[in-house]
Amino acid sequence: MNLFYNKEAVGDVAFLQIDPTPGEFSYETKGDVVEITRESQVVGYNIFNVSQHVEINGNGHIKLTESLLNGLQQLIKNAGFNYELDADLSPKFIVGYVETKEKHPDADKLSVLNIDVATEKLQIVCGAPNVEAGQKVVIAKVGAVMPSGMVIKDAKLRGVESSGMVCSMKELNLPNAPQEKGIMVLSDDYKVGQPFFEE
Template sequence: MNLFYNKEKVGDVAFLQIEPHEGPFSYETKGNVVEITADNKVVGYNVFKIADKVTITDNGHVKLTESIIDALQNAIVEAGFTQQLNADLSPKFVVGYVESKDKHPDADKLSVLTVDVATEKLQIVCGAPNVEAGQKVVIAKVGAVMPSGMVIKDAELRGVASSGMVCSMKELDLPNAPAEKGIMVLDDSYTVGQAFFEE
């Protein structure tokens, strides 16, 4: 679930994406809320005059909090819709430990990794030339929004499922990112599962 808001450029409207979807959408408006559906399921909401219900200081991609979720939920219900919001407020950029690295069965330059992020083990397909088992790395979990605006989602790369992304300094928009390709390898001061960015 992702929320976008830019009062200065767009106006006082919150754009809530429940799940990424491409293709035709249907819209239903009740009061200050537009419900967006696709394939007979709700994929998002546009909530107008959100500043009447909660203060949002972020500009662009908004970090979800319980108070923001509660305000959105109240606006949706007050408008007459029934959708219940189930937001995962856990950090989306975390430290992971690469437990294993196997060659992709159908792509020479891709590897299939098993990555421990403390709460679960993820299978991630990675094309970085410097990734190895035994490394601590930065993982963008499903639902993470990259600095570029790209949303990380479950995917299949050449027929192999991948849940998340191993990040480079450049992809994380960190200063002094090296020009050469490769993921960011962390030292032992980092703990598996910890949030990479301060919340």
């Protein structure tokens, strides 16, 4: 679930993206709340005059907190919709440890990685030439919004499941990022599972 807000450019509207799916959408408006559905599945909400009801600051992708989520849920309920918001508020950019690296069965330049992120093990398909087992790396978990605006989703790359992304400095929009392709390898000072960015 992702929240976008840009009062200067768009106005006092919160865009709550529940399922970033393309297609034909249906819209139902009740008061300041517009429910967006696709084939009777709720995929998002547009909430107008949102700053009159909840405290919302920032520009672009807004970090969801428990109080902001509760406020938005109340607005949706008060408008007469009964959808229950269910968001994973855990950090989306975390330190992972590459336990194994295997060659992708159907693509020469891709590797299949098993990565420990402390709370779970993730299988991620990665095309970086410098990734190796034994490295600590930055993982963008499913649901993360990259600085480019791209949302990380579960995917299948050439037939192999991939849950998340191993990040380069450039993809994380870090200063002095090298131009050549390759993931960011972290020092041993980083702890597996810790958030990469200060929350």
